[in-house]
Amino acid sequence: MKLALIAHDGKKNDMVALAAKHLALLQTCSLMATGTTGRRLSSELGLTVDCLLSGPHGGDLQIGARLAVGEVDAVIFLRDPMTPQPHEPDINALVRACDVHDVPCATNLAGAELMLQAWTQRA
């Protein structure tokens, strides 16, 4: 599975904990992530992650571009709904691209858990 992982700063600890919980599955995936998220997953969990640009510098758009050409199977995007983001248009573009291309996109922990549990049962 080609999985994109993204977390806003207020959700990065949640992302690391989620990935730690599902480490065995994620080790079988081809992972990409926005820069800071990816570096944390790599350094703290030893995951191999294709780290793109940081979100505010275009990382969401890079993932969206890959998704549009079939290079992303699913997205976990732990957004922080309480903190305004300078690159809100990029975030909306990525979520829209998921809807346009019917790619599953979990934007909170509960949805991400369901997604990863479903993938674990299929694996």
Ligand SMILES: O=C(CO)COP(=O)(O)O
């Ligand atoms: O801002 C982000 C997504 O919109 C996340 O980017 P980073 O993983 O580089 O912090």
